[in-house]
Amino acid sequence: MPHIMQMPEKITGRFKKVGPLFLFTVIIPTLLATIYFGFIASDVYISESRFTVRSPEKSTPTGLGALFKSSGFANSGDEVYAAQDYVQSRDALQALNRKNAFTHAYSDPSISAFDRFSGFGIGSTFEDLYKYYKKKVDVKYETSSSIVTLTVRAFKPQDASRFNEQLLEMAEATVNTLNERGRQDLIRFAQREVDDAKAKSQSAALALSTYRNAVGIVDPEKQATVQIQMISKLQDELIATRTQLTETRTVSPQNPQIEVLVARAKSLSDEIDKQLGLVAGSSKSLSSRAAQYQRVLLENQFADKQLASAMASLDDARNEANRKQAYVERIVQPNAPDEPLEPRRWRGIFSTLILGLAAWAIISMLVAGMLEHRD
Amino acid sequence: MTAFSQLATIRRSATIQGRVIYALLMREILTRYGRHNIGFLWLFVEPMLFTTGVTILWTVSNASHGSSLPIVAFALTGYSSVLLWRNMPARCIGAIGPNLALMYHRNVKAIDVFLARLLLEAGGATISFITLGLFYIYIGWLEPPDDVLLVTAGWLLLAWFGASLAMLLGALSERSELVDRFWHPVSYITFPLSGAAFMVDALPTSVQKYALYVPMVNGVEIVREGYFGNQIRAHYDLPYLLIWCIALTLIALAQIKVVSLRITPE
Numbered sequence: 283m284p285h286i287m288q289m290p291e292k293i294t295g296r297f298k299k300v301g302p303l304f305l306f307t308v309i310i311p312t313l314l315a316t317i318y319f320g321f322i323a324s325d326v327y328i329s330e331s332r333f334t335v336r337s338p339e340k341s342t343p344t345g346l347g348a349l350f351k352s353s354g355f356a357n358s359g360d361e362v363y364a365a366q367d368y369v370q371s372r373d374a375l376q377a378l379n380r381k382n383a384f385t386h387a388y389s390d391p392s393i394s395a396f397d398r399f400s401g402f403g404i405g406s407t408f409e410d411l412y413k414y415y416k417k418k419v420d421v422k423y424e425t426s427s428s429i430v431t432l433t434v435r436a437f438k439p440q441d442a443s444r445f446n447e448q449l450l451e452m453a454e455a456t457v458n459t460l461n462e463r464g465r466q467d468l469i470r471f472a473q474r475e476v477d478d479a480k481a482k483s484q485s486a487a488l489a490l491s492t493y494r495n496a497v498g499i500v501d502p503e504k505q506a507t508v509q510i511q512m513i514s515k516l517q518d519e520l521i522a523t524r525t526q527l528t529e530t531r532t533v534s535p536q537n538p539q540i541e542v543l544v545a546r547a548k549s550l551s552d553e554i555d556k557q558l559g560l561v562a563g564s565s566k567s568l569s570s571r572a573a574q575y576q577r578v579l580l581e582n583q584f585a586d587k588q589l590a591s592a593m594a595s596l597d598d599a600r601n602e603a604n605r606k607q608a609y610v611e612r613i614v615q616p617n618a619p620d621e622p623l624e625p626r627r628w629r630g631i632f633s634t635l636i637l638g639l640a641a642w643a644i645i646s647m648l649v650a651g652m653l654e655h656r657d
Numbered sequence: 658m659t660a661f662s663q664l665a666t667i668r669r670s671a672t673i674q675g676r677v678i679y680a681l682l683m684r685e686i687l688t689r690y691g692r693h694n695i696g697f698l699w700l701f702v703e704p705m706l707f708t709t710g711v712t713i714l715w716t717v718s719n720a721s722h723g724s725s726l727p728i729v730a731f732a733l734t735g736y737s738s739v740l741l742w743r744n745m746p747a748r749c750i751g752a753i754g755p756n757l758a759l760m761y762h763r764n765v766k767a768i769d770v771f772l773a774r775l776l777l778e779a780g781g782a783t784i785s786f787i788t789l790g791l792f793y794i795y796i797g798w799l800e801p802p803d804d805v806l807l808v809t810a811g812w813l814l815l816a817w818f819g820a821s822l823a824m825l826l827g828a829l830s831e832r833s834e835l836v837d838r839f840w841h842p843v844s845y846i847t848f849p850l851s852g853a854a855f856m857v858d859a860l861p862t863s864v865q866k867y868a869l870y871v872p873m874v875n876g877v878e879i880v881r882e883g884y885f886g887n888q889i890r891a892h893y894d895l896p897y898l899l900i901w902c903i904a905l906t907l908i909a910l911a912q913i914k915v916v917s918l919r920i921t922p923e
């Protein structure tokens with residue numbers, strides 16, 4: 283009987299011996315940790331998914347390909363970073379939290395007040411939610427393997443996998459939007475070129491026909507050829523007439539034919555002069571118009587060529603855009619965990635104990651060193 | 658009742674220890690820097706010269722440090738922190754010997770000698786860091802830090818790490834001369850590994866994990882995150898660094914205890 287009576291006294295005696303420092307640094311923290319990890323802390327389920335953004339191998343750019351390189355068709359690396367950043371953005375949280383789904387999942391009363399969002403009724407703004415969200419959602423990009431790992435921690439396995447799935451879909455959508463945007467930019471640029479070239483070609487053709495109508499010439503060079511042929515025919519005839527005239531004068535000077543021949547020769551040579559003037563010499567001649575005609579014609583031809591090449595590059599751009607699509611490839615689907623991996627309860631308690639012991643040892647050594655100083 | 662009287666004793670002892678450390682500090686300043694030319698100002702002019710030299714060297718050689726940060730800011734945050742954790746052990750190794758005569762006084766203990774030197778070194782490095790930082794900001798080579806509190810936190814952690822390492826090596830050096838011989842090469846080898854000359858983010862992902870095993874790297878990354886904010890992506894493991902500091906402190910204090918028992922004042 284006295285043995286039992288002595289028990290409490292023995293315990294308090296032990297307690298006094300232990301000293302307040304040990305109590306505060308080791309016993310109380312370890313007790314608190316045991317209570318927290320043993321009874322309070324809620325189970326955390328982790329859902330993980332992995333994906334990668336793949337784009338077909340880049341071919342060495344040739345000609346037009348090189349031109350489109352600079353028009354901003356990004357490689358997949360940028361898209362991965364964009365997806366990663368998007369997942370950790372307020373926009374993503376806002377999308378997840380539609381109809382307060384995220385807030386509900388993380389402020390359920392079944393979750394311990396220490397773990398749930400706004401557990402003690404303080405800090406329930408969107409920024410607070412965002413801070414909380416960043417602790418629960420993690421995206422890691424492994425540069426060497428270019429695989430992105432997306433982990434979501436939640437207090438219910440369905441929640442974890444649901445949010446993971448949603449985030450994954452949003453990341454995919456981000457990559458797709460970027461892709462679509464890049465494609466459209468590429469094609470729009472080429473399309474604009476084609477439109478420009480078309481307009482130019484049309485106006486050049488119009489200018490050519492207006493010029494033709496105004497001057498009344500289809501092609502000065504061809505017309506000149508015709509005219510020169512005519513002149514040479516006239517000259518042939520002139521020579522023939524003159525020869526005949528000379529013959530007639532020599533044989534019978536009184537021949538009445540002579541006057542006819544003279545008149546003919548004169549009208550022939552007049553006609554030759556007139557025709558020559560049309561080809562070259564006067565301001566209305568073909569040769570002076572040929573220069574201007576050449577300019578209009580050249581413009582027209584150039585515009586046609588430009589249109590053809592713009593058409594070809596539009597085709598190229600379409601092909602390029604279709605070929606260079608980046609794909610989000612899911613490697614690991616979001617899993618629904620069937621066992622809480624966190625908190626690691628024993629580990630938590632044990633590390634509190636170890637840290638407490640270390641703190642106790644350090645402080646007691648420091649105090650002991652201090653106490654060696656005496657007056 | 659007893660607890661109160663104990664607290665009073667501790668407070669009294671703490672006052673005495675404070676006075677002893679202050680006296681040792683003053684003595685250290687005088688014996689080390691004397692009263693010639695600029696005297697104790699050398700305390701931080703020395704590290705400033707070091708940092709400036711390295712900054713100029715890195716700037717001139719256009720050293721690649723794997724980030725888009727201005728090289729001056731990079732050199733300042735990197736090399737100052739090296740000075741912080743490297744000079745403390747250098748000064749604490751063999752610190753007991755020259756002060757052995759003082760141990761004759763009852764109130765001068767081995768830990769006081771270490772603490773005085775640690776305060777001096779940490780103070781010198783800190784003043785040099787701040788002065789240079791302000792100077793560079795003034796002449797426009799540097800932007801003001803993004804988050805002063807975070808810089809301070811990282812700096813204090815680095816100082817803690819350096820101090821505990823210094824006390825451990827200082828105590829061990831009393832037991833074996835090899836510590837002194839080994840510390841010099843080790844401190845030079847760890848310099849390129851310490852994160853002063855690279856950003857963890859610039860390393861390949863597979864190497865980053867291993868780089869963070871070096872405790873100093875974590876501290877430097879915290880300082881840099883505080884200094885540059887969102888310009889960089891800092892990687893660090895705070896619990897890991899804290900565990901290093903706590904463990905080192907524990908072992909160091911135990912070693913000082915062992916060593917101080919063996920000291921025989923002249």
